[in-house]
Amino acid sequence: MLAVPASADRVKDLVNVAGVRENQLVGYGLVVGLSGTGDQTSQAPFTIQSIRNMLTGFGVRVPDNVNPQLKNVAAVTIHANLPAFAKPGQTIDVTVSSIGNAASLRGGSLLMAPMMGADGQVYAVAQGSLLVSGLGVEGNDGSRVTVNIPSAGRIPNGAIVERPAPSQMASNGEVMLNLKTPDFTTARRLSEKINEFFGAGTASAMDSATVKVLGPSSADRRVTFISMLEELEVDPAEARARVVVNSRTGTIVIGGNVRVMPTAVTHGSLTVSVTERVDISQPNAFADGQTVAAGRSSIDVAESGSRMFLLDAGVTLEEIVKAINQVGAAPGDLVAILEALNQAGALRAELLVI
Structure with missing residues (x-):
């Protein structure tokens, strides 16, 4: 007789640890140094307002009766994901997208712009040169060729973390494991595997998506404990017929x-x-008809x-x-x-x- 091998998956591939998650950041800024492909300021008044506010901060006052026509500046939004446990001084990638009518951001540089979380606090500051994969060419007769999207780009390691995101992990030693695909059978097998390895009463399935694990309250021991949890192998339940x-x-x-x-x-x-x-x-030719x-x-x-x-x-x-x-x-x-x-x-x- 031939034994059929079981297909076991690691716990780290099946679950997410509650409290260990990314946080979304968003900001507003200006991209300068464009080659005439920036916002048409007559149709994007917020770009002019941003330029005036920036120059005022540097001690330069633009007269009220002067309307600068800047074609090498574009107003943009910046967004990024702040990884869990990111510390001040670390860098993250950012994506920059035009919110005006700029034709292309190719060759531009983002000026220092704060990035805020959902609570309104500044968690990172972005600045740097853009990498734009898109290309747009327009002729005098109105013909136009566009490759990809030239009005959006990325800045690798373009933001520096200024404040760590608050951790939501429990400090009493409880570790909540959330299944990526909720299933009662998988939750039961996961809790049984943990109890078999660490001892009875260590884990209990709360529902089809959550397994509560009692771990050490010390931070350094909890890191080792979670590392050992992630390396366990569990046989997940068969997928639903679909x-x-x-x-x-x-x-x-x-x-x-x-x-x-x-x-x-x-x-x-x-x-x-x-x-x-x-x-x-x-x-006929001689008939009186139509x-x-x-x-x-x-x-x-x-x-x-x-x-x-x-x-x-x-x-x-x-x-x-x-x-x-x-x-x-x-x-x-x-x-x-x-x-x-x-x-x-x-x-x-x-x-x-x-």
């Missing part, structure tokens, strides 16, 4: 656990062709031979596909068959149409 249909591309993905009830399916197609033509009635045009419609109905196939109870995915292919069903017909099976209650799977 059929996913992409109606735009015609892509169909059928899971291996899909089953059907005893069903008879008839597959055929009905084609209706309508042809319009115009007949001309021309009178040329008349008369329309004539021709309708043809053709029905291909319908074929019926039988699906037994509990057939596998391979048998379903083989039976449908034998009758020559196209992908569009397969979608209709699956929807019909689902409506009839014969499809023992979740049908998801996206």
Whole structure:
């Protein structure tokens, strides 16, 4: 007899530790040094206002009756993700996007801009030269060629962390493990594996998505404890039977656990062709008549031979596909068959149409 090896996954691939998460940051700034592709200030007054405020901070006052026409400046938004436990002085990548009518940000540099979290506090400061993968070229006759998106770019390591994000991990030693794919069976197996390795009573499944683990209260010992947790291997539960249909591309993905009830399916197609033509009635040369045009419609109905196939109870995915292919069903017909099976209650799977 041959033993079938079990497919075990590491705990770190199955769960997220509660409190260990990224935080989103956003900011507003100015990109300068553009080659005439910046905002048209007549249509983006906020760019002029930002320039005035910046120059005022440097001791330069622009007269109120002067309207600077700056084509090498663009107002932008900056966003980034602040990793968990990021410390002051570390750098993170930022993405810069134009919010005005700038044609391109290629060659520009972002001036120092604070980045705030959802609580309104500044957590990072961004500045640096942009890397723009897009390219846009426009001719005098209005013709235009655009490659990718030139109005957005990135600054690798473009922001310096100024404040660490508050940690939400419990300080009493409790470690909450949140399953990426909630499942009662996986949660039970995970808690049993932890209790088997660390001792009874260490872990308990709270619900289908959360397993509570009692760990050490000391910070350094808790890091070692979580590291050991992540390296454990657990056999996750089998995936739910599901059929996913992409109606735009015609892509169909059928899971291996899909089953059907005893069903008879008839597959055929009905084609209706309508042809319009115009007949001309021309009178004789010496007749006192007029040329008349008369329309004539021709309708043809053709029905291909319908074929019926039988699906037994509990057939596998391979048998379903083989039976449908034998009758020559196209992908569009397969979608209709699956929807019909689902409506009839014969499809023992979740049908998801996206």
